[in-house]
Amino acid sequence: MGLRANPSQRQRRLGEELRRMREASGRKREDVCRHVGLHKPHLSHIEAGRTACSEARLRALLGYYGCTDETVVDALVAMARSSGKGWWSAYRELTQDRLRDLAELESTATAHRTFQWMYVPGLLQTRDYVAELFGNNDPPVPAEDAARFTDFRVLRQQCLFTDPPPRFHAVVHEAAFHMHFVSRKVRREQLEYLVEAAQLPHITIQLLPFRAETPPSTPGAPFSILDGRVPQLRTVYVEHPLSSAFLGEPERIQAFSQAFNRLTMVALDPLDPAQLHSGSSYRMVQHLLYIL
Template sequence: MGLRSNVSQRQRRLGQELRKLREAAGVPRAEACRHIGIHTPHLSNIEAGRTACSEARLRALAAVYGCTNEPLVDALVEMSNATGKGWWSPYAKTLESRIIDLAELESAATAHRSFQWLYIPGLLQTPDYMRSLFTRTSPTAPVEVIEEYVNFRLRRQQALVDEPLPDYHAVIHEAAFHMKFVDREVMLDQLEYLVQLAHFPNITIQVLPFSADAHPATPGAPYTLLDAQVPELCTIHVEQPVASVFLGDQPHINRFATDFARLSSVSLASLDLTGQLGEGSLGLIHHLLYLMKEGRHAGP
């Protein structure tokens, strides 16, 4: 079987998890290969995600490593059996691989925990907000390229309404609502859309106000924790200016999960917690809507 020229995040993560199991068990690569009848380079390529690992071979490796965590092994088998093909496949020829990887991860996630401090999270954006963002960040991009990115992000949003519904929890810093890269009408529509989304049973939106006693940039960048069927396979997507980063080691997962819980605890309560339109995060959004509408009537 030939080696993959392009390794997806899912394939890379599968190999990393198999390597973790082997190293945790203290089994040398050569010894593992002897047990299942393959050569050392073959296992090296499996652990690098460059070649596939059959279900029988994967389960045999787990047994060699003494892994008795059956839900984890079953989840790894499911990762191994996945084709990687989905609605995102036609975009793979024109969009960056990191965006394709993110879409595949989002489609399989059981829960999303997202923190943003400059923008509205991508899965909550309106089309016009997206266009403003893409146009400002890539001012020379042709209209058709901008529209392709808009269409792709809109299709990503389907992950929030596809069954089974994933839990989605966003903490958005208040600064994101005051950015001037979108005009007033676009932001008005965006805020009204957030109010609608806040009533979805699986969506929680909190605002981290300027007055909060918390520094928003503890990790240094916006991020999303994408939960999987088993906690060991949670993935952190960290947004960077040049290239996004995907993290899956337990120390990072623990750090980002703790940070998100801290930010959530000092943010304004969500609609689900207050039940009152005049309070909490939704109250602040309504207040911002009022100020923007008043400003519109007052003129520039």
């Protein structure tokens, strides 16, 4: 089997976890290869996500590294077994690899935490909001492509309505609702949809007001933290127009988790129509609807 020229995020992450486990175990590369019957280049390709690892060999590696947690073993085996094919595969000619990787990651996440400061989070955008964003793109996007991009983003949202659904917690800066990227009508409908979505028991939405007195010391870009089947497989997705990144290093994940926790403390109370006090996200939504 030939080497993968462009491994997916899932394939790269599996390799990275195996490398981390090998290094943590203190096993020398030569001893690992001898134990499971691999050549050193083959092990390097597995750890880079460039080639597959059979279930039997994967279990042998994990056992040699001292991984006895069956939940972790099963999660890694599931990653290795996955074909990576899903509804996102139909958009290969249109979307960048990182967007398909994100859709695959979202589809398996058990929890999502996201911060946005200029847009409503993609998984909460209404179809009209998405369509107007792509319709107003600069440089312009051909109408057919804009429609396909809209379909892709809306299809990503189905990950929030699986059984059981993942937990979803969003902190959205007030600035997102003052941007005129979309029409006033669509902004109003988007706000109303957020109120509706927030009433689902697995969805929490907080707004971060301009008047927040304590800076949350967040990274300078929007980000999402997606939980895997086990804590070791948590991933951070940092958005950037040129080079969005997937981060899996424990220290990076901890830093972004702490940043999100600070955001929740500085943001208004979760969006809930029963909460009308001045420090509630619902009170801010009512104000925004009034001035639109």
